[in-house]
Amino acid sequence: MPELSSHFRQVTPYVPGIQPAPSPDLIKLNTNENPYPPSPAVKEALSRTSAERLRLYPSPEAEPLGETIGAHFGLSSSQIFTGNGSDEVLALAFLAFFADGKPVYFPDVTYSFYEVWADLFSIPFEKKRLGDDLRMVASDYAGAPGGIVFPNPNAPTGICEPLSFIEEILTANRDVCVIVDEAYIDFGGKSAISLIGKYDNLLVVQTFSKSRSLAGMRIGFAAGAKGLIERLKDVKYSFNSYTMSRVSIDVGCAAVKDHAYFEETREKIIHTRERMERALAALEFEFPQSQANFLFVRHPRIDAAVLYGALLEKKIYVRHFDAERTRDYLRITVGTDEETDVLLKFLTEYLKGR
Amino acid sequence: MPELSSHFRQVTPYVPGIQPAPSPDLIKLNTNENPYPPSPAVKEALSRTSAERLRLYPSPEAEPLGETIGAHFGLSSSQIFTGNGSDEVLALAFLAFFADGKPVYFPDVTYSFYEVWADLFSIPFEKKRLGDDLRMVASDYAGAPGGIVFPNPNAPTGICEPLSFIEEILTANRDVCVIVDEAYIDFGGKSAISLIGKYDNLLVVQTFSKSRSLAGMRIGFAAGAKGLIERLKDVKYSFNSYTMSRVSIDVGCAAVKDHAYFEETREKIIHTRERMERALAALEFEFPQSQANFLFVRHPRIDAAVLYGALLEKKIYVRHFDAERTRDYLRITVGTDEETDVLLKFLTEYLKGR
Numbered sequence: 001m002p003e004l005s006s007h008f009r010q011v012t013p014y015v016p017g018i019q020p021a022p023s024p025d026l027i028k029l030n031t032n033e034n035p036y037p038p039s040p041a042v043k044e045a046l047s048r049t050s051a052e053r054l055r056l057y058p059s060p061e062a063e064p065l066g067e068t069i070g071a072h073f074g075l076s077s078s079q080i081f082t083g084n085g086s087d088e089v090l091a092l093a094f095l096a097f098f099a100d101g102k103p104v105y106f107p108d109v110t111y112s113f114y115e116v117w118a119d120l121f122s123i124p125f126e127k128k129r130l131g132d133d134l135r136m137v138a139s140d141y142a143g144a145p146g147g148i149v150f151p152n153p154n155a156p157t158g159i160c161e162p163l164s165f166i167e168e169i170l171t172a173n174r175d176v177c178v179i180v181d182e183a184y185i186d187f188g189g190k191s192a193i194s195l196i197g198k199y200d201n202l203l204v205v206q207t208f209s210k211s212r213s214l215a216g217m218r219i220g221f222a223a224g225a226k227g228l229i230e231r232l233k234d235v236k237y238s239f240n241s242y243t244m245s246r247v248s249i250d251v252g253c254a255a256v257k258d259h260a261y262f263e264e265t266r267e268k269i270i271h272t273r274e275r276m277e278r279a280l281a282a283l284e285f286e287f288p289q290s291q292a293n294f295l296f297v298r299h300p301r302i303d304a305a306v307l308y309g310a311l312l313e314k315k316i317y318v319r320h321f322d323a324e325r326t327r328d329y330l331r332i333t334v335g336t337d338e339e340t341d342v343l344l345k346f347l348t349e350y351l352k353g354r
Numbered sequence: 355m356p357e358l359s360s361h362f363r364q365v366t367p368y369v370p371g372i373q374p375a376p377s378p379d380l381i382k383l384n385t386n387e388n389p390y391p392p393s394p395a396v397k398e399a400l401s402r403t404s405a406e407r408l409r410l411y412p413s414p415e416a417e418p419l420g421e422t423i424g425a426h427f428g429l430s431s432s433q434i435f436t437g438n439g440s441d442e443v444l445a446l447a448f449l450a451f452f453a454d455g456k457p458v459y460f461p462d463v464t465y466s467f468y469e470v471w472a473d474l475f476s477i478p479f480e481k482k483r484l485g486d487d488l489r490m491v492a493s494d495y496a497g498a499p500g501g502i503v504f505p506n507p508n509a510p511t512g513i514c515e516p517l518s519f520i521e522e523i524l525t526a527n528r529d530v531c532v533i534v535d536e537a538y539i540d541f542g543g544k545s546a547i548s549l550i551g552k553y554d555n556l557l558v559v560q561t562f563s564k565s566r567s568l569a570g571m572r573i574g575f576a577a578g579a580k581g582l583i584e585r586l587k588d589v590k591y592s593f594n595s596y597t598m599s600r601v602s603i604d605v606g607c608a609a610v611k612d613h614a615y616f617e618e619t620r621e622k623i624i625h626t627r628e629r630m631e632r633a634l635a636a637l638e639f640e641f642p643q644s645q646a647n648f649l650f651v652r653h654p655r656i657d658a659a660v661l662y663g664a665l666l667e668k669k670i671y672v673r674h675f676d677a678e679r680t681r682d683y684l685r686i687t688v689g690t691d692e693e694t695d696v697l698l699k700f701l702t703e704y705l706k707g708r
Contacts, residue, residue: 004529004555005585007500009453013591016414022407034409043405046601051397053376054605055388055567060370084438087594095474099363120449120592146361175358201358209411216408216600231359237367238474240441246570247400247601251408 014116017319027342029333030317032155032184032294034213036268036336038251039261042214045254049247060237062244068253069221073193078226081233082252084243086183086207086220090149091117093203093222096235097177098123102146107136109325111155111181130157130325134288134296138165142172151181153189156321156331158290160189170199177228179203186211186266187273188291193223200225203232210293211266212255219244219252269293273334279344283351298328301354314346368470371673381696383687384671386509386538386648388567390622390690392605393615396568399608403601414591416598422607423575427547432580435587436606438597440537440561440574444503445471447557447576450589451531452477456500461490463679465509465535484511484679488642488650492519496526505535507543510675510685512644514543524553531582533557540565540620541627542645547577554579557586564647565620566609573598573606623647627688633698637705652682655708668700 017031066077083089094117098104101124106114108127118125128140134157141148148169153160170178178201180192185206192204203224209215222232236243244252255262273290280287280297287297298304308320308330319331332343371385420431437443448471452458455478460468462481472479482494488511495502502523507514524532532555534546539560546558557578563569576586590597598606609616627644634641634651641651652658662674662684673685686697 004531005581007451007454007456007530008585009450009589011588011592013588014595015591016411016595019411019414022410028410031411033411036409037406038408042408046403046405047401049400051400052391054392054396054570055390056376056382057370057373057385057387057563057569058572060373085594085596087596091593096363097361100361102361116592120589176361177358213409215411215596218412218596218599227359231362234365234367235363235474237369238365238470239445240439241368241370242439242441242569242572245572245599245602247605248599251601 009120011120012116014113018317020317023315025315027316027335027339029335029339029343030319031215032210032292032333033215034210034265034269034293035334035339036213036265038213039255039258041254041258041261042251045250046247049250054246058242058244058246058249060241062249065244065249065252068256072256073223075193075196075223079196079223079229081222081224081229081236082244083220083222083236084248085209085218086181086205087113088243089205089220089222090179090181092235092239093179093205093232094118094123095121096232097179097203097228098147100146103144104146105141105144105148106150107154109134109154109157111151112321114149135159136161138168141169144173144176147176147178148173149179149181151183152192153184153290153292155184155292156294156296156319156326156329157288158184158292158294158296159288160291163190163192163195166192166195170195170202174201177201177203179205182206183210184292187293188270196224200227203228208252208255212262213265214251214255217248217251219248269334272337272340276334276340276344280347283347293334295332295334296329297332298330302351304328304330307350310350311346316343316346363474365474366470368467372671374671377669379669381670381689381693383689383693383697384673385569386564386646386687387569388564388619388623388647389688389693390567390619392567393609393612395608395612395615396605399604400601403604408600412596412598412600412603414595416603419598419603419606422610426610427577429547429550429577433550433577433583435576435578435583435590436598437574437590438602439563439572440535440559441467442597443559443574443576444533444535446589446593447533447559447586448472448477449475450586451533451557451582452501454500457498458500459495459498459502460504461508463488463508463511465505466675468503489513490515492522495523498527498530501530501532502527503533503535505537506546507538507541507644507646509538509646510648510673510680510683511642511650512538512646512648513642514645517544517546517549520546520549524549524556528555531555531557533559536560537564538646541647542624550578554581557582562606562609566616567619568605568609571602571605573602623688626691626694629691630688630694630698634701637701647688649686649688650683651686652684656705658682658684661704664704665700670697670700
């Protein structure tokens, strides 16, 4: 008799950052959450949601969320696809668009979930090596046989490429789907959403988890040509008819509509990041210029794993990726000014005499 | 240059029932929603959820929801897997357990999403014909090469099999995963959850959408041996780290804990179903005895598609599945007593002189 588990899929799951139990003296800079609460309109939407109507299925199209996001970007709802966090949107996009058995290209240092999805869905892939400056080389991606996916800004480097770079890749790959994962675009970069009218093979994915302070609500979306979005919806309807709860839809709409709050919070984060960059440079840390809500830093005299442990002892959580090209670095989320002060004070003390 | 879409996955999506815009004169008996609102504790949980903490990712394990469900059934949280509706739970279970390329068995008349998931994940399958009494034949499922999935009660027939039937299938298939989809079990059947200590190949899936009036919130779960649940979690962590929002977790816990309300609502629905059965029988409708919150009815003198249209004209929504073995039937959800009265009054008038 065969083992029961011989029928099961072999996978190596993605490992998210630690989610420690809340504690007042803990500083959580490890999963790139927004240090500020969501818009007050979110609180209002939560209290306005009808508990009674939760007995009914939500809109399978997750309307009016698609319309609201579309209107925000000057697009129609037929160019928007919403999902249960951008991870679900990306997973379904992998399943929909990378399905012909040909290799998909992504960077060797990037969001490590890409490799996990590729394995889960048996999609072959090739990793393209970042340059020594940790930047993608556009020409490496020309003629990708099965498609392309990369984050912009890239994670964990924080480096953002200009739209001319995205266009170079799109032009050299007109016959495959190119997914640009813009989880961190709102912290300084230029979104490729402006290019979707020009390129029918471009899918741009964004999340409400970072710039809209809604990691706990699970809302992500994709923008693209109507043809791409229709195919993505077909795959979604083959997976789960209703992925967005009535509460997610209400809360998501409220968050998009409060544009003033969104601008205010991201300005604060950019400001803190710039202050953090100056202070870390003065402490001799090295890092590429970030346009995300995190910095990817190393120090010429300090072992990153040792520093990670020292920070953890002080309940300062950051992220260390123990792989060949990343193990010299720590990825540190931009927190509030107060959290940043505690971090910088600790690092200043720690470096004394080293 | 190849067509862009030549790289895309070919799918035929599941088609959910119509979700018409709310209207006071509309009677919605087409997607098996609960006619009663969720527990008052759900409203309280919604208003208690901290909007501020939505900036943080939820528990990746969706705790304390797993613990709460486990405690309710006398199980540990390591025997519970939660997901974004039972459709997500089932989709991930297909991906996890039906992965060796061998055919999976399910009934020919059943939840039509099974075939859609099998196609999406390239899982071969064989449909086993229900008997002329619309019942599954247990011996047909012996020695299933790749696994088994079926609903109990079956949908759209409403027929519930006893635990001895489930055990016969489990005993004859010890080396593959057997998924029992109990979306409708709370309306009169006996749950196979009591068998999971005895069979390490049994996965029982339930939903909060029907008996707990939370279709709009998207909460489902699976119960099974620790080994099965671990594999399912690995696949989930390879798809989406956080599938349950902070609000889903809070609302789900509140719903499970209000056992009195749960008992009260399901008793009301069972009572209305029995009244509806008597009235429909008096009108010469034929139907198998249902232990679900719907009836699967046909009439010897009336074409089901024509009756479907006549009901729709009166804004009474029911479901008609236009396939070989189902097209003579309508599936009608058990609504409130008032909704049932309107339905019965219409049918009585309609049948006069036919």
